[in-house]
Amino acid sequence: MPPWLSQLSSALTKESKLISSRWMQLATIGIDNTPRVRTVVFRGWTDSFEMEIYTDKRSQKYYELNVNNNVEICWVFINSKCQFRFRGTSIIDLGKDNLRHWNQLSDTSKSMWGWPKPGDHYIHDKEIESSFKGEEKLSHNFSLLKIEIKHVDQLIIRKPIHIRRKWVKKEEWIEERINP
Ligand SMILES: Cc1cc2nc3c(=O)[nH]c(=O)nc-3n(C[C@H](O)[C@H](O)[C@H](O)COP(=O)(O)O)c2cc1C
Known part of the structure; x- marks a missing residue:
């Protein structure tokens, strides 16, 4: 188990x-080499502690990750006044884990992967909107992203002095307390 996981799990449990x-x-890094950021939902960990995220294959981030899979994730726990920043690389998984995650989704969630292409011009059509239903069968648009984490930075806002540490993955994880 990576050494930072207990800190993260305890913040997550407290704020569940x-x-x-x-x-x-x-x-992510945009196609034009400028930064892009957006909110996503944390879906869990793989057995090797990669972070799991769901996305739509038609989304901009999916194209970006195919060109440059370096990512940073910022995760803040408001009550704990604790921020984690994870650096790593994303892996697109379209195999059996992808299907397992799809099968765990509710019908309402499944229907989102049948919506028109994200980012395209909106065309209002009441009939089409009311006909979006969750398909049982795996949507071609659904993709599981796994984030392999290589660097973690934690900051806890405390009095009289904040606490900051980092963990860097070499052969093993190396922890260092650093100035806030
Ligand atoms: C609360 C919240 C949760 C979201 N969760 C996800 C998610 O898990 N996966 C995802 O692809 N987009 C999620 N989104 C939408 C993204 O923030 C973003 O708008 C969308 O993915 C398009 O981003 P892109 O054009 O950079 O690909 C969420 C948005 C909000 C506000």
Whole structure:
């Protein structure tokens, strides 16, 4: 188990009643080499402690990650006044884990992957909107992203002095207390 996971799990457990406790900011490098950031939902960990996120294959981030898979994730726990920043690389998984995650989704959630292409011009059509239903069968647009984490930075806002540490993955994880 990576050494930072207990800190993260304890913040997540403490704030589990807040729906926003599972919302994180995922930053990518845009096709034009400028930064992009958006909110995503944390979906869990793989057996090797990669972070799991769901996305739509038609989204901009999906194209970006195919060109440059370096990411940073910022995850803040409001009550604990604790911020984690994770650096790593994303892996697109379209295999059996993808299908397992799809099968766990509710019909309402499944229907989102059948909406028109994200980012395209909106065309209002009441009939089409009321006909979006969750398909049982795996949507071609659904993709599981796994984030392999290589660097973690934690900051806890405390009095009289904030606490900051970092963990860097070499052969093993190396922890260092650093100035806030
Ligand atoms: C609370 C919240 C949770 C979200 N969760 C996800 C998510 O898990 N996956 C996702 O692809 N987009 C999620 N989104 C939408 C993204 O923030 C973003 O608008 C969308 O993915 C398009 O981003 P892109 O054009 O950079 O690809 C969420 C938005 C909000 C406000």
